[in-house]
Amino acid sequence: MDDPAPLKQRLLAQARTEGFAAARVTRPDAIPEAAARLAAYVDAGRHGQMGWMAERMHWRGAPDALWPEARSVVMLAELYTPREDPLQTLDMPDRATISVYARRRDYHDVLKARLKRLGRWLIEQAGGEIKVFVDTAPVMEKPLAQAAGLGWQGKHTNLLSRELGSWFFLGALFTTHELPPDAPESSHCGNCTACLDICPTGAFPAPYQLDARRCISYLTIEHRGQVAPELRARMGNHIYGCDDCLAVCPWNKFARAASEAKYAARDDLVAPRLDELAGLDDAAFRQHFSGSPIKRIGRDRFVRNVLYAIGNSGLKRLKPAAQALLDDPDPPVADAARWAVDRLA
Structure with missing residues (x-):
């Protein structure tokens, strides 16, 4: 296609149709600082027993090395906003507190299926090749999502969004199509600690x-x-x-309710x-x-x-x-x- 902008807009519209809360585009080489930051993190031993972080740093720190044929990365957000206050069980000493994302079906299965449907749509509409990733692959989703303008890594290193708050999963769709990238997001944490x-x-x-x-x-x-x-x-x-x-x-005051029943x-x-x-x-x-x-x-x-x-x-x-x-x-x-x-x- 001579002008990839219309394809991008149709793809983002289809992402919303599939149920994603937000979608933005970046380049595979948009996070050149990631490799050095990851190396410093591992060298300091802050990864603990997570040896897999060190084993595949050459891919994790450079998305363009993971799949050299990729020309664009579509970063997508999937809401899992809790209905109850996640902090309320902390005052119940005879009860357990389980992370919100784990109180339901495994999100990897649900999110990856949705990503694959979106990828198939793109291939049917415009050809090309795609690969989809959901945090089990050596992909640094949070830096890529910030580069795509989906949100920013807060002081706790998790991704935040002015539109979505904190409660969303990230998925990545790598494609050989060269789509116009979105502007990166900057931090909006201010003086909050x-x-x-x-x-x-x-x-x-x-x-x-x-x-x-x-x-x-x-x-x-x-x-x-x-x-x-x-x-x-x-x-x-x-x-x-x-x-x-x-x-x-x-920022959770802007959080929206999750629409996927499987995350209840x-x-x-x-x-x-x-x-x-x-x-x-x-x-x-x-x-x-x-x-x-x-x-x-x-x-x-x-x-x-x-x-x-x-x-x-x-x-x-x-x-x-x-x-x-x-x-x-x-x-x-x-x-x-x-x-x-x-x-x-």
């Missing part, structure tokens, strides 16, 4: 910097083995992920009882979290997290749930059980 101040574990060494080794989302999902006692004591009743820095952001929270995952979760064996865990992103961390890591929450509860009536796991065959679970019993003694 709400996200930094609320972090229970002090995971932000400075604004716009994150040390994953202290982040509750990392500790409950990615970290294998025992969590340092000084950190587990600050995790409260978080057992899978953490939304504190997202939920407190003032399961009632049993909004504030589940800690003692019931602690009693799950491997089979029961797999059945209970079938179709949920929680399933991927496995029963042992999950129950370890539940025991930390029990130890932080201050409720002696939860002590039997921890005592029942003192001889668990998984060493981190048994260690967490002993820690919880000692805390409640």
Whole structure:
């Protein structure tokens, strides 16, 4: 096509028809600073046990190296705005707090299917080739989304939008079509430090910097083995992920309701009882979290997290749930059980 602008506008309109809340375009080479920033992050050890970040840095830091034939990247936002206040369960010591995105069906499946439909539409309309990515590939979605003007990385390093707030997933559609890029977005955080101040574990060494080794989302999902006692004591009743820095952001006053019914929270995952979760064996865990992103961390890591929450509860009536796991065959679970019993003694 001589003029790619009409194709871009039709593509963005189709993205809205598919259900995406917003879509913007950037170039694969639009984030030249990303590689150096990623290397410095890994060199400082702030990625913790996430070895995959170091293993594929050459792709992650340079989207144009991941697929050299790509000429444009379409960044898309998918809303998952919660209906309930994500912070309300923090004051329920006998209940668990689960990250909003994990209270429902695994978003990877839903979002990737929508991206593929949009990609097929583009091929049918204009030919070319496409590849779609949803955060399991070596793609730095947040810097690309900022370069595309979809939002900006706030002081907590997550993406924010003046139109959408905090609650949206990101998808990337790489295409061989050369589409006109949108202008990048700049930070609108101002002097606000709400996200930094609320972090229970002090995971932000400075604004716009994150040390994953202290982040509750990392500790409950990615970290294998025992969590340092000084950190587990600050995790409260978080057992899978953490939304504190997202939920407190003032830009959420502009958040829009999610339209995808598959992202509606399961009632049993909004504030589940800690003692019931602690009693799950491997089979029961797999059945209970079938179709949920929680399933991927496995029963042992999950129950370890539940025991930390029990130890932080201050409720002696939860002590039997921890005592029942003192001889668990998984060493981190048994260690967490002993820690919880000692805390409640």
